[in-house]
Amino acid sequence: MALLEVRNLEVRFPQRSGELVALRDVSFSVDRGMRMGIVGESGAGKSVAAFSILNLVSRPGYIAHGQILFDGEDIVQMSPAQLQRIRGNRITMIFQDPMMTLNPVLTIGTQMIECLQAHGKVNDREARRIAVEKLRQVKIPSPEARIDQYPHELSGGMRQRVVIAIALLTDPDLIIADEPTTALDVTIQAEIMALLLELCKQEGVALILITHDLGVVSQVTEDTIVMYAGRIIEEAPTRELIDHPRHPYTEGLINALPERARQGQRLNQIAGSMPSLHVIPDGCAFHPRCEHTHERCRHEIPGFTGTTHRRVACHWRADQEGQEA
Amino acid sequence: MFAFLVRRLIQAMVVMFVISLISFSIQDNLGDPLREMVGVSVSEAERELLRDELGLNDPFLEQYGRFLSRAIRGDLGDSYFFKRPALEVIMEKFSATMELVLGATLIIVTLSAPIGVYCAINPRSWLSKTLMGLSIVGISVPVFLTAIMLIYVFAIHLGWLPSYGRGDTVMVGFWETGMLTRDGLEHLILPSIALSSIMLPLFIRLIRAEMMECLEQEYIRFAYAKGLDQRRIWFLHALKNTLLPVITVGGVQIGTMIAYTILTETVFQWPGMGFLFLEAVNRTDTPLIIAYMIVVGLIFVITNTVVDLVYGLVNPTVKLAGRGA
């Protein structure tokens, strides 16, 4: 049984002018110890997907439909007490900007120890010892001193290490990392990602990595999902996705990478931009920008062809491969 | 810490200096000390002689110098009306005003936090809406009107509480207190409520607004993601951040509170410094007016410094020299 199975997830945001559908019919699964990436442009719904796993979608958004099965139990149906037992314990999260994530008026130690004490009977001394140990694991120098400092006394990179340490405190089954390096200096980004990779491998923790950066995804994940306008449009093992993308959008993304551009030529761009959630086109949401569009694409939402971790939702591709989409 | 105190001390002295300068220059132009002392039937020549003797014809700076040296020793001249040292007269009434302020502060502190926090956590409940509605009415009613209405309802109409004065008092050392007798306490109730009537709703609104903003922050979402107990999130993570700006505002409001004591004391004929000041104004009792200004100036300066200090201690992101890395 998969560790996490999301089925037909739909998330909506009530607005003045009606309801906005941020996630439509999103289904995917993550096995134990698996490292999965979710990529897409801003507004594609990746972060919303990440937060909905723990039912933390920011108000007034809500989960309208679907199931989120963690070890067989549906998170969507859980009571607050049950949710509390999973959050920060068996599923932990890493947010984007560590300066905003850590409470500025509490010490690092307080913010770590409270996590341990919320999920198990650990006395102060023991909790502190574990916390120092974890800080050491994320390679923070002089952890015994740092633990009594406040977030603003640490550098950006170190703060994110602390957040990673917090994510590992309770030996979770799954870590969800939402753009963990976007707010950091470029030079630090690689370090932090390497650290995250190493620790996940070491502890056998499953990872869902949300990012818009294909480079990061290729470094860390085994499997990648591509999202567009609130839907999943392709999933494949990471290497394969990058080398042989099947969806025209994915192809466009890969081609747009600076590495793929020819010397002296303009960067390859996908014409147009992703539609805002207010005005999603009928049929396949990508059809206005796709060079392989035909009549079916304009009216019919493509279904998936392929297997659980190797699928694509595209009429054209289905035709190419002699399948029904 | 030390550097901070020194800096504030210097600032305090500058402010006091300015106040004393202003006070002194007023003295020259307000009322004629000679008239108070010798009456009208003295000839002009004798007046001039007296002026010279008293040093009233000396250059401004010399006179100011004398004023300052006397002031530092606590001699602010004699009240024209009471024919006693002005400072002595003021200090007699000091305890009355302070107890009034204490009563009001007690009300504000015990009520504003719980109500503000409740309204922030449950903004849509009918109780919250009622309380917020009452708050806005509260800040729209001037202090003296509240005082008048309280007197009319509780003292005249219902006859539950006394309508003026301080009641029975007891001397504890040098401090005259009304809080040790039942009668004194009864007299304290209405004035304290009146004095707190504008500031209480202000703080409720402030705490509610700050807390609501706080609850939107990423670190609160992160606290939920860690699976922490709801109460801990509200009362530690959120509240501590909420109280910081409240302390700052509170400091500024102390000045306003002292101004409002003048109003309250006038309506209730409460024998405090404010009432004394107003009478002194009506009688053009200059030394008393100046003594009041200096005493109140001192109170301002001391309380502002203390508030700054408290803020610096409570807020870890503020560096009082010698603290933190």
Next chain:
Amino acid sequence: MKRMWRGFFDSDLVYHFKRDKVAMVSFSILLTLVLISFSAPLTAPFDPYDPLQIDIMDSDIPPTWSDNGDERFLVGTDAQGRDMLSAMMYGTRISIVIGLFAVALQLVIGITLGLLAGYVGGRVDAFLMRVADIQLSFSTLMVAIVVLAIFQASLGADLYSEYAIFMLIMVIGIAEWPQYARTVRASVLAEKEKEYVDAVRVIGFGPLRIMFRHILPNTLSPILVISTVQVANAIMNEAALSFLGLGMPVNRPSLGSLINSGFEYMLSGSWWITFFPAMVLILLILVINLLGDWLRDVLNPKLYKG
């Protein structure tokens, strides 16, 4: 100009206004109060300042609906025989006028200094902000009481009452400029970083022009929100000062002075002399505060929290 009005009426502001009942009711009440009080010279039943119209035999008459009421005086008369309704109409006008002018003064001083501090920066900024900080820690009411007390004592009661209205406007106006200065300065600092300022500077516009024509319009929404609260506060402060006898005199009373003159009679039974001015004062301040709250919620929820 016409485009501006069109833009205003089509804007979000008016949209939200029409949907918020509290805002609409408050605004109509405010408008009514302003219209009634400003039309006092034309519509008031009596002129309370004209000694010929006052008869001491008419004093202390309760409102029309009570036992000894007189139909000429809707809400009764005061101890001198003046009609309370007329006195209140004129009084409200004075209160509003003082409030508006005082805030106008604060605005002008505050915005100018705020723009200066924000745009020029450096020592000028540091100095101005220091002064502002210190001035903010002294409550307006306290400063006003002291200053006006001194003026009254040195000028004498009669001379003072002639100039009372100007004094009130000056004192309240000068005491509160830091509020505006700080807000404007914060906006300026934020806007200064934006690209359009660089663009305009490259074109060669002088600093004054940049400040007033380009940056200022973008700082308008915080200014608008603050202004409503400031007007309410100014009216409240003026009422307090008049109540203490340091403001408008009894023969040209504002609402505060009316309440003051009625206070001593409250205990002896003539409750209406204090009650009705008090109600009008509370209503006036309340609707301004309600509008201010609404404005703040619509324009920028993060702005003014007290």
